[in-house]
Amino acid sequence: MTAARRLDRLFCERALLAGGWASGVLLRFDAQGMIAGLEAGLDAPPAGAERAAGPVVPGMPNLHSHAFQRAMVGLTERSGPAEDSFWTWREVMYGFVGRIDPDSLQAVAAMAYAEMLERGYTSVAEFHYLHHDAAGRPYADVAETSKRILAAADAAGIGLTHLPVLYAQGGFGGQPAGEGQRRFLNDPDRLLAIVEACRAAPGGHRTGLALHSLRAVSPDAMAAALNGLSALDPAAPVHIHIAEQTAEVDACLAWSGRRPVEWLLDRGWLGPSWCLVHATHVTPDEVAGIAASGAVAGLCPTTEADLGDGLFPARDFLARGGRFGVGSDSQVIIDAAEELRLLEFGQRLAARRRNLLAPEAGASTGAALYRAAVAGGAQALGLPEPAGGLATGQRADLVVLNPDDPRLYGRNDDMLLDSYVFAGARDAVRDVVAGGRLVVRDGRHVDADAIRKGWRHAVDRLNAA
Template sequence: MTAARRLDRLFCDRALLADGWASGVLLRFDAQGLIVAIETGLDTPPAGVERATGTVIPGMPNLHSHAFQRAMAGLTERSGPAEDSFWTWREVMYGFVRRIDPDGLQAVAAMAYAEMLEQGYTSVAEFHYLHHDPDGRPYADPAEMSMRILAAADAAGIGLTHLPVLYAQGGFGGQPAGEGQRRFLSDPDRLLAIVEACRSAPGSHRTGLALHSLRAVSPDAMAAALDGLSALDPAAPVHIHVAEQTAEVDACLAWSGRRPVEWLLDRGWLGPSWCLVHATHVTPDEVAGMAASGAVAGLCPTTEADLGDGLFPARDFLAQGGRFGIGSDSQIIIDAAEELRLLEFGQRLATKRRNLLAPGPGASTGAALYRAAVAGGSQALGLPEPAGGLRAGQRADLVVLDPDDPRLYGRSDDTLLDTYVFAGARNAVRDVVAGGRLVVRDGLHVDAEAIRSGWRRVVDRLQAA
C-alpha cells in the first residue's frame, strides 16, 4: 500500500479563502491535519515548500453516502413487471445487500471513497445501516460492519463522519420489518453501543447518529436514541431521511396527521446539528421552518433523479437563508460538480428560467453553489470552522484544479468555478489533499491499484453468487 504523503505547508498561486480569492497563499498544516495559519501576498514559495500546480479550492464534503451501493450502480436499469419507482428499486437493493460480507463491504467502501477523492470530495458522512449478518444476527463484534467502514476510510484517506443508523420497524405505527430489512434492525441501546465503539476506535473520524426515517423508527425510539447521543456528545451530527417520496408523506399523514418535516418541526428537535436528507416533498411552511431551524438540507440530485424522487424547492429555501450540502447517496454517480450542476439544472427545467440559485443580479451561480455546499456540508459533518473557503482551524481539505484542462484554460476565480460546475470538466481535479495528506496526484488516487484490486475481487465474487 502506498502511504499518502503528509504535507506541513503548501504554496498556492491562487486560492479560495473564507473571505474571498487571494494570491500568493501559504497554507500551514499541523500534525493533526488542520490548517493552522494562512499567509497571503507572497511573491514566491519559501524554499522547500511544495507548490500547487493549479488553482486551489476547498474540498467538498459529501454529506450522504451508502458506500455499499457502489457495487450495485448500473444494475437496476431494467424495467420491472410494474411501473418502476423508488419502492421497486428498494426491493432490488434488498436482494443485493444479502450478499455483502464484512470483507466485501470494506473493499467496496474503499473503492467508493477513493473515487470520491478523485472527484473532489474530501470528507464523507456515511449513513450506515448494514449492521448484521445476512440472517439478521449481530456479528461477534456488533460494531463489525462499522469498523469496516472506518478501515475503508483510513485506507482511502478520506475524512469520515460515521453515522450508525437506527432502523427499528418496517413502517409507520410499528409495522413489522420485512426479510430484506433484517440486516438493518436495531434498538436504541444496541445502536448507541455501536456509536460508543466507533467513538472509542482509533483515528480522526467523527461519530454521530442517523435515524433512518420516520417510517423506520418510532417516536419513543427516536427520543431514546437522541437522549443517549446527547449524553455522549451534545453537538454530534444527527441525520435522517425525510419526505423523499410522496407515498412516505401520505403514510405519515395517515399515521400522525402531520407531514414528515412538519412532524419533526412540531417536536422542536431540529437545529444546526441536524441534516434532513432529501426533503423533496415539502410545503412552503416546512421550507420556512427548515431554514429557520438552521438544519442542513442534504441534497443528492443524481440519486434523486435516478430514483424519480422529485425536486427539492431549492430556490425558496436558499432565499430564506437555508443551508444545504450535497451527497452521492447511492453512488450511481460520484462527482461533486455533477451534483451541483443537476441541482441548478433541475430548477431550470421546472421553471423554464436560468441561474435560479445565484444569490443576486450579477452573481456567479457555480461559485455561489460551490461555496454554499462546502459550508453546509461541513456543518452537516460536524467539521470545525465551516465556511465556503479555506480558513485557519479547518481540516486541511483542498482540491487543486488542473490548469491544463481545456475547459478551464484561461478561466479564473468565480468564472473558473462556474466552468468547473457547468461545463462538464469531469477530469478537472488534479491533486487532492485530505486532512493534510496528499491522497490524489495527477487525477489518480495514490493507492489506486491496491484499492481497485480489492474492488475487482469483490465484484467477481458478487457476480458469481
C-alpha cells in the same frame, strides 16, 4: 492507512480563502491534518514548500453516502413488470444486500471513497445501516461492519463522519420489518453501543447517529437514541431521510395527521446539528421551518433523479437563508461538481429560466453553489465550517483544479468555478489533499492499484454469491 504523503506547507499561486480569492498563499498544516497557518500576498514560495499545480479551492464534504451501493450501480436499469419507482428499486437493493459480507463491504467502501476523492470530495458522512449478517444476526462484535467502514476510510484517506443508523421497524405505526430489512435492525441500546465503539476507535473519525426515517423508527425509539447520543456528545451530527417520496408523505399523514417534516418541526428537535436528507416533498411552511431551525438540507440530485424522487424547492429555501450540502447517496454518480450542476439544472427545467440559485444579479452561480455546499456540508459533518473558503482552524481539505483542462483553461476565480460546475470538465481535479495528506495526484488516487484490486475481488465474490 493510505500511504499518501503528508504535507507540512503548500504554496498556492491562487486560492479561495474565507475572505475571497487571493494570490501568493502559503498554507501550513499541523500533524493532526488541520490548517495551522495561512499567509497571503507572497511573491514566491518559501524554500522547501510544496507548490500547488493549479488554483486551490476547499474540498467538498459529501454529506450523504451509502458506500455499499457502489457495487450495485447499473444493476437496476431494467424495466420491471410494474411502474418502476423508488419502491421497486428498494426491492432490488434488498436482494443485493443479502450477498455482502464484511470483507466485500470494506473493499467496496474503499473504492467508493477513493472515487470520491478523485472527483473532488474530501470528507464523507456515511449513513450506515448494514449492521448484521445475512440472517439478521449481530456479529460477535456488534460494530463489525462499522469498523470496516472506518478501515475503508483510512485506506482511502478520506475524512469520515460515521453515522450508524437506527432502523427498528418496517413502516409507520410499528409495522413488522420484512426479510430484506433484517440486516438493518437495532434497538436504541444496541445502536448506541455501536456509536460508542466507533467513538473509541482510533483514527480521529467524527461519529454521530442517523435515524433511518420516520417510517423505520418509532417516536419512543427516536427519543431514546437522541437522548443517549446527547449524553455522549450534545453537538454530534444527527441525520435522517425525510419526505423523499410522496407515498411516504401520504403514509405519514395517515399515521399521524402531519407531514414528515411538519412532524419533526412539531417536536422541536431540529437544530444546526441536524441534516434532513432529501426533504424533496415539502410545503412552503416546512421550507421556512427547516431554514429557521438552522438544519442542513442534504440534497443528492443525481440519486434523486435516478430514483425519480422529484425536485427540492431549492430557490425558495435559499431565499429564506436555508443551508444545504450535497451527497452521492446511492453512488450512481460520484462527482461533486455534477451534484451542483444537476441541482441548478433541475430548478431551470422546472421554472424554464436560468441562473436561479445565484444570490443576486450579477453573481456567479457556480461559485455561490460551491461555497454554500462546502459550508453546509461541513456543518452537516460536524467539521469546522470553511465559510466558503480556506482559513486557519479548518481540516486541511483542499482540491487543486487543473488549469490545463480545456474547459477550465483561461478561466480565473469565480469564472473558474462556473466552468468547473457547469462545463462538465472531466479532468478538472488535478490533486487532492485530505487531512493534510496528498491522496490524489494528477487525477488518480495514490493507492488506486491496491484499492481497485480489492474492489475487483469483492465484485467477483458478489457476482458468484
